[in-house]
Amino acid sequence: MQRAAERDQQGRRERRAKGRGRVLVCAAAVPVVLLVAGCSSGSDSGSGDSGSKGSDSGGTSSSTGAGATPTVQAAAYKKLPDSCAVLSKKTLTSLVPEAKSGKEGTSSDTATRASCSWSSLDNNGVKGSQFRWLNVSLLRFESDATRGEGDQLAHAYFAKQVKDAQAVEGAKNAKTTSVAGTGDEATLVRYDLKKKEGAFKQQTVVTRVENVVVTVDYNGAGLAGEKTPNADTLVKLAEQAAKEVVATVSAANGDGTAPSTSPSPSKSASPSPSKSSSASPSSSASKKS
Template sequence: MHRPAQRVGRAPRLTRILVSAAAVPVVLAAAGCSSDSGSGSGSGSSADNAAQKGTAATSSASPSTSADAVKPAAYATLPAPCSVFSKKTLGELVPKGLKSAKSGKSDDAKDRSSCSWNSLDNKGVKGSQFRWLNVSLLRFDSDATRGEGNQLAQTYYDKQVKDAQTVTGATGARSEPVSGIGDASTAVRYGLKKKEGSFKQQTVVTRVENVVVTLDYNGAGLAGDKAPSADDLTKAAEKAAKEAVAAVASANQDGSRATTAPSQSASPSKSASPSKSASPSASASSKPSASASATKKN
């Protein structure tokens, strides 16, 4: 009777051992499932990481793609303004003023420049012939914020044409596009009466790539002399404008062309500032009076 009691007493212990042993695979299985689940989560994270890296790569590429979208300015410099015309051309437009060249003031000659000439052919009692010639050049850089140099130049070109078409006191104004000069060219002509005489003004505005050339040429018959032909003056002005455009291209043949990187500055460059470059357009309205003062000096 005593031994059976002992067996009965050991039975719960054996049962606990068996239950514990049976529980081990369950724990291991659970651990395996947990491990598999973790592995699956890990592979998903890798995929997410790869996607994030791809997004980051795309994001980092975006700025460079945006910058590349702004083309560099075609022309990086300007010619010396007082040397854009040949001696022959000056002899035709300002025959008595070959040595009268006067360069305009500029804080940066590669971005803005100008030069003027005046000629007075005094024939005594037979009267006098007066001529005045001015060329202004303005260059625009490409800018990541403001746009390409060509577009900025086109905007300024349009403004110059409009200014020439709306000069106060102009009479008989007419304008027409000119073919064969730069990428866009317009000739504007009109008359202006001053106390010294009747002046005939010709303004030829031309855009070539990122440069705007504004050529002003006026003439008058003074002291009773016959007024010059507006057609002849316009033809001469257009010829001179074409020569000025060729000088711009020639000044950039040393490798400056198409090598200027787009500016990253958010502020307008000095060369593109309309306020500082207003003098060429503003001078269109004041040229006859300027030429009149030159006449007085002579």
């Protein structure tokens, strides 16, 4: 009996020892699990932050790297009329009464650049002669994504033409004024020029309508003793010609009505530049193209 009691007590001690061992093993295993879980959590968090930063960086890069393609409004006028047909016969008779026909200027692309000139010599023998010269030049600008819209490019060229007209060497009594009723902006430059043939009265009207610049050069002189023409009369004729050319350009592009000799309402007039001079008279015809 005593041995049986001792064996029973020994069994209980062994069972308790085994129980304590299992508790210690489990207790020892807990920090390992927590450590692994902690490392795993830190790794996931780190990769999450890294991915987020990478995503932000990628979004910024793509938004700044993809630039929008610049666009410009298409030019209003797509063509030019026949340069030698921009004025009516009636108008030409007033400006260059003895001219038989116009001389077309050289151009590699008449849809963009064109010109025509007329010369008139009313020979009165020993009483002298009246000389008139008229040149009309047209330049059309297309819109360009790198350079700008057609009407803006035309405006810049218009300003340059006015300055060129003011810069003629030897010009006297020069005046620069704005012209009403002609295109979107128009300027007249007038002056006197003494040449070996006689005293010339020069009128240059530069005007812009949409994306087209029109330059009208008109001069007159009394030769071989004939009296010098009235400058105010020549100015009116030059302005009349400029209005008619603008109307012809507009009509050729389906804008407005057919040209007429009566003044049309002005869209706007250009401010009068401060300097005075102009483009050369008849000898400058070779410069116009």
